[in-house]
Amino acid sequence: MLYKAINHKLTNHSRQFKNQNTMKKLPILTLFLMLFVSANAQIELKNPSFEDTPKDATTPTDWTPCGTSTTPDILPGKNEWGQPIWDVLLEPMNGETYVGLIARKDNTREYIGQELSRSLKANSCYFLSLDLATSPRYAGYNKALELRIWLSNNMCEKEELIEGIVVDNYDWFNYEVIFMPSDAYEYIILEACHVDGSVLPYRGNILIDNISVIQKCGF
Numbered sequence: 001m002l003y004k005a006i007n008h009k010l011t012n013h014s015r016q017f018k019n020q021n022t023m024k025k026l027p028i029l030t031l032f033l034m035l036f037v038s039a040n041a042q043i044e045l046k047n048p049s050f051e052d053t054p055k056d057a058t059t060p061t062d063w064t065p066c067g068t069s070t071t072p073d074i075l076p077g078k079n080e081w082g083q084p085i086w087d088v089l090l091e092p093m094n095g096e097t098y099v100g101l102i103a104r105k106d107n108t109r110e111y112i113g114q115e116l117s118r119s120l121k122a123n124s125c126y127f128l129s130l131d132l133a134t135s136p137r138y139a140g141y142n143k144a145l146e147l148r149i150w151l152s153n154n155m156c157e158k159e160e161l162i163e164g165i166v167v168d169n170y171d172w173f174n175y176e177v178i179f180m181p182s183d184a185y186e187y188i189i190l191e192a193c194h195v196d197g198s199v200l201p202y203r204g205n206i207l208i209d210n211i212s213v214i215q216k217c218g219f
Contacts, residue, residue: 041216043126044117045188048211049092050074050099056085060099062114066156066189069108073100075207087137090207093172094131098209101192102141107201111191113155116214120151120185125217127178131210132167143204144168146193149177151185158189166195167206174210178217 046062054077059065065072074097075088092098101110120126134144147165150158162179192206 043120043214045211045213046114046117048213049095049097049209051095051097054078054085054097059112060097063099063112064114064155066111066113067108069104070101070110070112072110072112074098075100086135086139086141088135088207089137090133090135090170090172092209094210098131098207100135100138100205100207101145101190102138102203102205103145103192103194103201104141105201105203107194109192109194111150111156111158111189113150113152113187113189115155115187116185120181120214122181122183125178125180126214127176127217128214129174129176129212130208131172131174132165133169133172133207133209134167135205135207136170138205141203141205143202144195145204145206146195147206147208148191148193150189150191151181152187152189153183153185155187156189158191159183160185164193164196172209 047060050060052060052074054074056073056079057071058074059072060074073086075085076090077085079085088100103109132147136142144167147167148161149163150161152159160181160183162181163177165175190208194201194204
């Protein structure tokens with residue numbers, strides 16, 4: 001009887017230990033799965049803060065210029081005469097540089113794009129954020145513009161417009177974009193445009209920095 005009682009206590013203790021050990025393991029496993037799902041739900045951009053050597057008429061690393069009229073500027077920095085490139089003085093919101101795009105009086109516009117790390121799914125909700133500003137001085141291209149964000153399945157082909165943001169702030173402002181594409185897409189395109197409703201094209205600029213990862217909506 002004594003042997004059975006001792007054996008019974010040991011068995012119960014062993015079961016309790018296993019249960020406690022299992023309970024300790026479950027949160028770790030759950031956390032790992034949450035992190036795995038979260039990481040796989042994110043779509044990253046390459047060089048989202050447009051880091052590169054400051055220079056005019058140059059596209060930042062990992063981005064593609066679209067059209068013959070697109071000559072982005074990597075800002076801020078100084079030209080060969082020691083003057084600020086295009087008179088732009090705003091410090092970066094993130095990192096060392098950002099990109100400047102312009103639109104012209106002849107109605108040409110600059111736009112750049114890149115392939116996403118993973119395709120966006122049709123009819124799924126996503127969000128991203130980015131920092132935007134305009135410069136009061138940009139070598140005569142001094143007026144505010146609208147940033148249009150496009151999705152596509154071919155580089156530089158603007159297929160679905162997901163957002164248009166009029167940017168008239170001289171300091172950085174973080175804008176959030178929530179969108180639900182009607183199709184699956186592999187590319188994102190950023191275009192500098194004249195503000196919708198403008199009577200005539202004009203010279204303007206827009207500054208872009210610090211694009212977040214693209215995530216699925218959490219609601």
